[in-house]
Amino acid sequence: MYSKISKNILKNSISILTVIFFITAIFFYIAFISDNKLRVDFSLEQMFPTRDVDRDDYDQFKEVYGREDNVMFITLTNGNIFSDINLSILELLTYNFSEIDHIDYAFSLGSLWDDGDGIIGEELTSNERFKKIKANNIYSNLLSKDNKSSLIVIGIKENIYSHQTRKKILYQIDEIIDSYKFNLESIKSGDVIFTNKNVLSEYSVGNYSALQSIIDDIYQYNKQTNSFGSDLSIRSINDCYNIVNENSSVDIQLTLEDINKNCDNPILISRDLKKSKIILSTNILIDRMFIKNLENIIEENEFVRYSSWEWHEAGLPILRTRYVELVEYERSIFIPLAFLIAALTLIWIFRQIRMLIIALTSIMVSLVWVSGIMSLANISINVISYLTFNLLMIIGVSDAIHLLMKYHEEINKNKNKKETLEIVIEKIGSALFLTSFTTAVGFMSLSITNIRILQEFGVIMGVGIGILFIITIMIMPIMLYYIKIPKAEHIDRLILKRKKSLSFQSLKAVQGYPRVIIICSIFIISLSIYGLTLIDSNVTVLGDLKPTNKLYKDITFVENNFGGTLPLEIIVSPTGIPLSKDLYIKSNTINSIDDSKFYEKINLFMLKLAEFKSIKSVSGYWDIDGDINPQQSKYTNKDRNEIRISCGIENIDSDTADLLKSNIKLIYNDIFENETGLKITGSTLLALKMNRYLIKSLLNSFIIAFIVIFISMNILFRSVKLSLVSIIPNVIPLLFAGGIMGFFGIELRPATAMTFSIALGIAVDDTIHFLSRFRSEFLLTKNHEKSTTTTILTTGRAIIGTSITLGMGFLVLLFSNFKPNYEFGILATIILMIALVSSLILLPALINIIKPLNKSYE
Structure with a gap:
């Protein structure tokens, strides 16, 4: 079959490239330009099961009582919660929060201050306010247990489910908090400069503003100490405010137009409205002591000290939004990084820019096709599917390495480029098809779960791997057909059997210590099985966050x-x-x-x-x-x-x-x-159940994938004995990774459970490529030892190259601050590296000892 396909691919190369070009252009338009272009939707609600009794109970609860997962908690810590100024600031903040679109309410101790007329108003001392709040069962919840922090409770309106809306709300909250910072920038002689996001806001300018409070503090201090002279006067933009409001019954907020029209002191603010200046005039010398005293007064002002307030945030809307923001950030980092690693690995292996361009062209075309199909199928980039492009890129590089290594091997034997490429397509095509099939099965098995986005991820990965195979087997041979044959030095470097190479060292181990290899493998299996018994499947809502993560620290603090x-x-x-x-x-x-x-x-x-x-x-x-x-x-x-x-x-x-x-x-x-x-x-219990349910579904899908892969290998190699032998090198990496989880306390969570299904499909590639070449060699030699020797020294090189590529692709996830990515990277890398050792050392050792094929095998 592949013989006819190979001839037709090269015979109709121009037509095939033209068709691929137009399909790629159409998919590119659909995915990135059209009205139905690829969407990004990182909402966590998609993770809930579609059919579940507890989900139905929760939905019924929401219908009757509304949502319980729409409340945010913002906490602040300062030196004196109950001072007049701090309560005034807190009231303004709370009011500003309540005015944000889609906010239902905001409540805090500031709400009880109520311009000084509330139940903890001006007539009470700070200590009396504290006692009054502590005596109230409801309001006392606004104070921390140590009485050093205060709480702002913010409710989001019932109908808000969009991540983008929640993200916008949190952005506005952060902006409001930041806008209240009134910082001292510099003191030069009698000129004092402050910074603020808007120095003309009611917070910065006016009778009850930060600026006026600082001026009052300076006058009050000088009245007590006379440190700034008896003839002290202070100019500020507040002078202009007083002129504008002189004959007004209501406060008029200053604008640049008011200043230019009514005042002669525009130099007291910067043009960008980010800086405000006060000018001190006095009858004494402004020396170092003068400036030091002035600085101390300003830094003790509670408006200025606001910048040192400590903030924390908690609540499910914040957890979900910050969680998704972390996923988005990781995606923006690791997709380009995966692309870079793919490129560097190809250059390191082949040392030829042409080979890099050919491989990356094939991969990029495949990714465009997958993007277009996702758009047509209305599959968004979400908290799971964002891994699609990283994984396809890594798998695509693996396919490319096997094809290019085979090309260099065959071109070394036969200088006729067309015949060489036909042989490459024919021989590597069947191996690539089965490896693509088994990897796709690993992913497609995820479609049996009850989580829609996990089903979509499994399907799109399966389809994507199929597209990668088709594009690789078509585009790469055609492009190789139209470029020059690689130089002899490049072919020799890849083909010649050097004694220091990893493949040669593997061969020495297989030939010299076969029984030691098997005994070590039995020991590793036994130890790993014990480690499996130590695995903890208990998960928490915050389990995906590292303890060093700010969100984790915030929620823990609250x-x-x-x-x-x-x-x-x-x-x-x-x-x-x-x-x-x-x-x-x-x-x-x-x-x-x-x-x-x-x-x-x-x-x-x-x-x-x-x-x-x-x-x-x-x-x-x-x-x-x-x-x-x-x-x-x-x-x-x-x-x-x-x-x-x-x-x-x-x-x-x-x-x-x-x-x-x-x-x-x-x-x-x-x-x-x-x-x-x-x-x-409640959403908390539902989330915890969802995690446990997801783990169970993923493990079930893993078992199904394992069975399907075994049956497929049995059909391909037509030998139950050889298929059984091939299972062992694929089981050991999975058992070893499970043992590592148990010994090192890595919890069995959805991300780690998913690793086994995915890594099984990828790791089994090594075994399939090895056995495909071994079978071809055995048909020629009818000798197990000779066949394994040739396989290790030829296909072994490609397996080493692809394993390193895949391992490096997953290894970059170790730099992730997102625990699922971090643990996925650790386990996937371990599985792939152990699979490499198993395929190149254990598998040939088992074959040489058991001799699963007889001389009549065809």
């Missing part, structure tokens, strides 16, 4: 100081508690939730919930002290036949979550004496 930020929702209906006669007579709108018996049971239930170590906060229709919650409407449905209890839990793992659910059910059964009136739900 958890430790304010309580849990991850939501757990409990729905209780008064099943088995009949409505009392008195309540029934009073009103037909009163339900069983108003019955005193139910109230007593709920109050006890909530007290028991608060005793759990992992539950940091509890709120509901009644608060934990039994008082009616001011926001009671949020905690019951329209029919008022059930109530909701909202808990904030810490970052627990999946086993702890299961135990927590079981214990809550036991307490409920004990108090309410029934099992039907309780539902436990």
